Amino acid sequence: MRRYSAFAIAREALRHHTGWERAWRSPEPKKRYNVIVIGAGGHGLATAYYLGKNYGIRDIAVLEKGWLGGGNTGRNTTIIRSNYLQDPSAAIYEKSRSLYETFSQDLNYNAMFSPRGVMMLAQTQHEIRGYQRTAHANVLQGVQTEFISPERVKEIVPIINVGGPRYPVLGALWQPRAGSARHDAIAWGYARACSGMGMDIIQKCEVTGVRSEGGVVTGVNTSKGDIDCEKLAIVVAGHSGHLAGMAGFRLPIESVALQALVSEPIKPCMDCVVMANTVHGYMSQSDKGEMVIGGGADGYNNYTQRGSFHHIEETIRALVETFPMISRLKMMRMWGGIVDMTGDRSPIISKTPLGNIFINCGWGTGGFKSIPGSGWAMAELVAKGEPGPLAAEFGLDRFKEGRFIDESVAAGVAH
Amino acid sequence: MLILQCPYCGIQCDETELAPGGEAHLKRYGPGSTDEEFEAYLFERKNPLGVHFERWRHANGCGKWFLAARSTTTLEVFGTYKAQTTEPPAEIVAAIKAKLPDWEGRQ
Secondary structure: OOOOOHHHHHHHHHOOOOOOOOOOOOOOOOOEEEEEEEOOOHHHHHHHHHHHHHHOOOOEEEEOOOOOOOOHHHOOOOEEOOOOOOHHHHHHHHHHHHHHHOHHHHHOOOOOOEOOOEEEEEOOHHHHHHHHHHHHHHHHHOOOOEEEOHHHHHHHOOOOOOOOOOOOOOEEEEEOOOEEOOHHHHHHHHHHHHHHOOOEEEOOOOEEEEEEEOOEEEEEEEOOEEEEEEEEEEOOHHHHHHHHHHHOOOOOEEEEEEEEEEEEEOOOOOOOEEEEOOOOEEEEEOOOOEEEEEEEEEEEEOOOOOOOHHHHHHHHHHHHHHOHHHHHOOEEEEEEEEEEEEOOOOOEEEEOOOEOEEEEEOOHHHOHHHHHHHHHHHHHHHHHOOOOOOOHHHOOOHHHHOOOOOHHHHHOOOO | OOEEEOOOOOOEEEHHHOEEEEEOOOOOOOOOOOHHHHHHHHOOOOOOOOEEEEEEEOOOOOOOEEEEEEEOOOOOEEEEEEOOOOOOOHHHHHHHHHHOOOOOOOO
């Protein structure tokens, strides 16, 4: 794998860009691998990458039904933050955020990570108390956040209307080191690094069955033939329930649509991410100048990657009140992703009822921000067979034992 | 936009008039059941790729709960029916079979 550098650009400029190689290989599957990862989205590729980097396991195939990074990795609003209330959530999302900070250097791939700050508006008395509590919890967890005044909000985001009328801005939870990154680059960067370590990334290869013997996995059936494996990692977000069904167990997961949209590009007007959870809308400005807008998830099961129009209307209505200047903006594109929601809105990184099958799912509406941390924790689980400190609390058994990591109550909304 | 007919008041309601209520026909386990049964009742969901039986409430209308059969892959609605039943009625099953001959029935 040739390194990308300023020197490489100069060299290629002199020889008419004939020396660039493919970022990753597209091999045919072998008959057997040590580890098979199902799903070449951010989480699956990160799992494979940290298995190789941290544990030296490189005999890995990453199988993907569609194309690499074509699911939720390419369908989100690229927000990265770690201002969570519960300790296990804060730990894994903060790990993730810190890995994003060094992603470009670590993988030699420009992720365009921009620690531009994330602001969560408090627009009710309840939210003020909730976010002050989160800020105090974050101090103990080592996550840098602070609760700021409406005046400071207006100073950071001049285009905001702090005066209401329905929901005046009463303060905000501010995480200055949070931000955003380029979503495609995350998937492509991991794919290139995995391929460079000798792993096989096999696209357009649908898993149609999971084979096991005596309760231990032996391989998978795919549209490109049967492949044997010693360990299997299922990292397929919205389709987790479907894959678990093939393996013969059920999950506490429901798949629903979450939508986002972007406006026409405008000049720079907002240099951080603003989330307004009471009215259910969040917005940031992309490097191209588009306003990137997200809202709430639908309430019903859906695999179609498109959602309800009235949710878009609600989101825009709320944001127009908070940001009056966007009222004349034309919306350019909208898209939906299928998110896998658990009962407590926290993810699952867990062993399963079948031996040597591990599952990583349930990230719901918080998938993008968690990609590196999720891969890091999942790799440890797959390599050692037991969860490490980051994943220990996120086991499937928590539902039986009532040990919820209840971010659905902590956040009050999709988060 | 999803449009369902309320089986009580007969109104064609779009989804802004309705509140989704999750999977239908869950069997409630109570005292005397095992932990596994109670966990499954509370959390495990079928979440199928295809025909889904689900609960809806005509929230901004008559306020009653009803059930619907709908495809999660095409958003096609096969029919709605009243909630006082533990199994989908025969005409709903027939309507699904007419559209999807390969459907294996409610698992």
